[in-house]
Amino acid sequence: MVADDTAAGAVQLIHFDAAGVQASTVTTTLASAGAIAMHASGDFLIANYAADQISRVTAAGATVSSINVAGIGTMTGLAEDFDGTFYVSVLGPAVQHAAAAGGFATVVSGTPPFSSGFLNDLVQFRPVNTFEFFVDGTPACASCAVTNEFAPLGTTFSFVTTIPNTGVTNVSLSGPNLFDHPSEGNNHTITAPTLPAGGWYNGTMTITTPGQPQTVTFRVQGNNTITTFPISAVDGQNNPIAIQRRNVFTYGVGALTAREETIVITSTTGIATITVDMPVGLVFIDDFVIKPAVIIP
Numbered sequence: 001m002v003a004d005d006t007a008a009g010a011v012q013l014i015h016f017d018a019a020g021v022q023a024s025t026v027t028t029t030l031a032s033a034g035a036i037a038m039h040a041s042g043d044f045l046i047a048n049y050a051a052d053q054i055s056r057v058t059a060a061g062a063t064v065s066s067i068n069v070a071g072i073g074t075m076t077g078l079a080e081d082f083d084g085t086f087y088v089s090v091l092g093p094a095v096q097h098a099a100a101a102g103g104f105a106t107v108v109s110g111t112p113p114f115s116s117g118f119l120n121d122l123v124q125f126r127p128v129n130t131f132e133f134f135v136d137g138t139p140a141c142a143s144c145a146v147t148n149e150f151a152p153l154g155t156t157f158s159f160v161t162t163i164p165n166t167g168v169t170n171v172s173l174s175g176p177n178l179f180d181h182p183s184e185g186n187n188h189t190i191t192a193p194t195l196p197a198g199g200w201y202n203g204t205m206t207i208t209t210p211g212q213p214q215t216v217t218f219r220v221q222g223n224n225t226i227t228t229f230p231i232s233a234v235d236g237q238n239n240p241i242a243i244q245r246r247n248v249f250t251y252g253v254g255a256l257t258a259r260e261e262t263i264v265i266t267s268t269t270g271i272a273t274i275t276v277d278m279p280v281g282l283v284f285i286d287d288f289v290i291k292p293a294v295i296i297p
Helices: none
Strands: 002-004 012-016 022-027 036-038 044-048 053-057 063-068 075-080 086-090 094-098 104-109 143-146 156-161 171-174 189-191 203-208 215-223 231-234 244-253 256-266 273-278 283-291
Touching (some): 036 075, 156 171
Antiparallel strands (some): 012 022, 036 044, 053 063, 086 094, 094 104, 143 171, 189 283, 203 273, 231 273, 244 256
16 A cells, blocks of 8 residues: 555555555545554554644545644654554654654654654564464464463463363464454464364463563454453562553454454563453454563573
């Protein structure tokens, strides 16, 4: 997708396929586009420098929402952070951090540290465990047991079933899965262990983060009939930590309606364990981020 603000009138979104062949072009209601980025929902984020706004726009060109960032400068680059905030490069030069509700603070500016007054883009590096590969680079399995395989990334998994005397303590890494986005292809996620005859165990998944990071975020997907995905977290002293749910949206998967949420957990005292209950319905975990990131030696 390219945002073109050189045409007369409003910004146009120009679709390209994977081979670079131009497809459809749609017209938005925005006056300018200094930058474009992906939103977690699959929509697009446009840095509308003429209006001092960051807008979320659908592939059809409709504006979903906008936040005001008055005085931020002429925006040239845009990246959404895991917590719904934004990093923005502007002419000047500077990198700004915009809040999800609007407003901004300057992260860095001037020459130096920048060698020029013109910044034309920025990319935020976030080490994300997508579960598409094991730590040694081996591709993810179609379905296999997982416990400590991702320990070098600061995460271990365990499971307690509601069925007694099974001896099952692992979770399952598998893909593709029931609630994947239609566009995700052969995506891999973490969920409940599989039953020998097919299906999954009911029970409780525990995600342990031994390094007790201050921020953890991940995507969770499941059936929209589950009113609230049952997720909780505690610190090292077993004190409960509030769960933040962001970028919540629904989508169709066959005859089902699925829901995705971005879970954000923060604690200045550190996060020790995260619990995901699955007594009656499956949920799938993906794109696990720990901050500060674990460095693999």
